[in-house]
Amino acid sequence: MREQQRTTDQLIQELDALRQRVVDLERAEVERQQAMEERSRLLRELKQANERLFQAGIRERELTEEAERRAAEAEQALRLREEFLSVAAHELKTPLTSLKGHAELAMRRLERQDMRDPDQLRHTLEVIDRQVDRLANLVAQLLDISRLESGELRPGRREIDLVPLTRRIVQAMQSGTARHTVTLSAPESLKARVDPLRIEEVLYNLLDNAIRYSPKGGPVQVELGAPEKGLVRIAVRDHGIGVPPAQREHLFDRFFQASRRPAGGLGLGLYVARRIVELHGGQIWAEFPEDGGSRFVVTLPAGTVKEE
Numbered sequence: 001m002r003e004q005q006r007t008t009d010q011l012i013q014e015l016d017a018l019r020q021r022v023v024d025l026e027r028a029e030v031e032r033q034q035a036m037e038e039r040s041r042l043l044r045e046l047k048q049a050n051e052r053l054f055q056a057g058i059r060e061r062e063l064t065e066e067a068e069r070r071a072a073e074a075e076q077a078l079r080l081r082e083e084f085l086s087v088a089a090h091e092l093k094t095p096l097t098s099l100k101g102h103a104e105l106a107m108r109r110l111e112r113q114d115m116r117d118p119d120q121l122r123h124t125l126e127v128i129d130r131q132v133d134r135l136a137n138l139v140a141q142l143l144d145i146s147r148l149e150s151g152e153l154r155p156g157r158r159e160i161d162l163v164p165l166t167r168r169i170v171q172a173m174q175s176g177t178a179r180h181t182v183t184l185s186a187p188e189s190l191k192a193r194v195d196p197l198r199i200e201e202v203l204y205n206l207l208d209n210a211i212r213y214s215p216k217g218g219p220v221q222v223e224l225g226a227p228e229k230g231l232v233r234i235a236v237r238d239h240g241i242g243v244p245p246a247q248r249e250h251l252f253d254r255f256f257q258a259s260r261r262p263a264g265g266l267g268l269g270l271y272v273a274r275r276i277v278e279l280h281g282g283q284i285w286a287e288f289p290e291d292g293g294s295r296f297v298v299t300l301p302a303g304t305v306k307e308e
């Protein structure tokens with residue numbers, strides 16, 4: 001009997017122990033699962049941290065590249081400005097020196113009462129007059145640039161006839177050169193909605209280039225037309241030195257000169273022309289015909305189109 005009681009007690013104890021082990025095992029299993037979850041959470045975090053680190057690396061590289069790019073741009077702008085200042089100073093100084101020389105010459109003649117040859121005095125005064133024009137042009141160009149940059153240059157558009165305006169400029173440019181033949185081919189009338197003074201300036205710049213970059217002379221042809229409804233077109237064609245292909249894309253950039261200044265100038269004419277044409281909602285581009293020279297084309301809104 002006692003023996004049996006002991007066996008029962010023992011069995012109960014063993015059963016308890018077993019139950020306890022099951023509980024322990026279950027707890028261990030729960031803990032294991034929690035540990036696994038924790039592990040995969042940590043792994044996820046590690047992956048995210050890695051990803052962030054990677055992104056930060058990329059971003060840092062991007063920032064460095066951006067900073068380097070900006071520094072290079074600033075340096076380039078600075079260099080351009082310095083170059084421009086020295087070109088501008090030179091361009092202003094040349095006519096000033098000539099003005100001063102000729103004015104002194106005229107004064108000396110007057111003092112010596114050396115007026116026997118009025119043609120000589122006329123020639124001196126003509127040179128002075130030309131140099132004053134040149135200076136005035138340079139100053140006007142510089143003013144234009146600063147107005148363009150500050151957004152102050154707003155075209156006052158109205159409907160005008162482009163034909164007489166163009167004819168006037170063609171005649172004025174022809175009177176300044178004996179070696180070139182400047183011709184105009186145009187319809188009887190061509191209405192455009194533009195700022196006449198600004199468009200005169202564009203035409204002047206294009207014709208000035210056509211003449212200046214045709215040092216051997218020859219024909220310069222201006223053509224007015226209406227290629228499509230709502231548009232007018234001005235084309236200036238020369239048979240001069242043309243522009244090497246590698247330089248063509250920069251023609252309308254500020255201060256750009258394709259060849260190192262054999263002809264003078266600031267490298268602003270085409271830039272100003274482009275800005276003016278764009279302010280009118282038009283387009284300007286250059287073409288280089290097979291048989292040499294250049295053709296600059298401007299399109300502008302026609303007179304019949306209402307202003308925006």
Ligand SMILES: Nc1ncnc2c1ncn2[C@@H]1O[C@H](COP(=O)(O)OP(=O)(O)OP(=O)(O)O)[C@@H](O)[C@H]1O
Nearest residue numbers: 209210213242257258259265266267268269270294
């Ligand atoms: N018709 C042309 N034929 C050949 N090259 C041209 C012609 N027009 C312009 N170029 C080239 O483009 C450059 C830029 O022209 P742009 O009119 O802007 O300046 P520029 O004539 O040098 O000086 P600026 O017009 O300020 O007096 C010129 O220096 C020249 O090299």
Ligand SMILES: [Mg+2]
Nearest residue numbers: 209265269270
């Ligand atoms: Mg020019």
